[in-house]
Amino acid sequence: MLVTKGTSRLNAAQLAEKARFIEERVQDNPRFATPTPTLAAVTAAREALEAATIAAKDGGRTLIAIRRARLAELKLLLDQLAGYVASVAAGDAEAILSSGFAVKRSPSPVGELPAPVDLRAEITAFQGRIDLRWERVPGAAGYQVYQCDTEPTDKTTWRQVGITTKARFSVSGLVSAHTYWFRVAAIGAAGVGPLSEVAHSLCR
Numbered sequence: 001m002l003v004t005k006g007t008s009r010l011n012a013a014q015l016a017e018k019a020r021f022i023e024e025r026v027q028d029n030p031r032f033a034t035p036t037p038t039l040a041a042v043t044a045a046r047e048a049l050e051a052a053t054i055a056a057k058d059g060g061r062t063l064i065a066i067r068r069a070r071l072a073e074l075k076l077l078l079d080q081l082a083g084y085v086a087s088v089a090a091g092d093a094e095a096i097l098s099s100g101f102a103v104k105r106s107p108s109p110v111g112e113l114p115a116p117v118d119l120r121a122e123i124t125a126f127q128g129r130i131d132l133r134w135e136r137v138p139g140a141a142g143y144q145v146y147q148c149d150t151e152p153t154d155k156t157t158w159r160q161v162g163i164t165t166k167a168r169f170s171v172s173g174l175v176s177a178h179t180y181w182f183r184v185a186a187i188g189a190a191g192v193g194p195l196s197e198v199a200h201s202l203c204r
Helices: 012-026 039-058 061-089 093-098
Strands: 002-004 102-104 120-123 130-133 142-148 159-164 168-171 179-188 191-195 199-202
Touching: 002 061, 012 039, 012 061, 039 061, 061 093, 061 142, 061 159, 061 179, 093 102, 120 179, 120 199, 130 179, 142 168, 159 168, 168 179
Parallel strands: none
Antiparallel strands: 002 102, 120 130, 130 168, 142 159, 142 179, 179 191, 179 199
């Protein structure tokens, strides 16, 4: 089974309601002890959206733009949380449903997924940030992102820095003028697949 996010067509009030429901289901859920992002981050984003929605009721252009930005921020966090749930649940429908997310049947039985290909690490205009992109893996519910702060060797231990449901990810909080190395792995019904080839970039 795959995680269904179900956020793309929700308005601000509906998204806030969905986020609150997921927060309640994940809170103290032993299956999801260390959610990524944290529930505190999701709650803060939801409360910011609720406040922006109230402020935008008068229809001011600036306030509506702020509400739209808060909506996008909460959607991104819920997408990342869906990736975490998919990684931990590993296709277990009961576990997925216990998180507050919905499930959908995989279109066809999928075993261990292949490693993502064409991973690219790109310097950006933003200080302390590197953008990653790769080719989508069919059947993947999400992707785990790994980072190494020194040139990797056969004995390198890769540190997980994020989970995403998209074939892209932005790594922030990095040190300027330092080079970082990255790999990604697809998450499927059989669990986490093999790591991709390494990509690296200098950070602005």
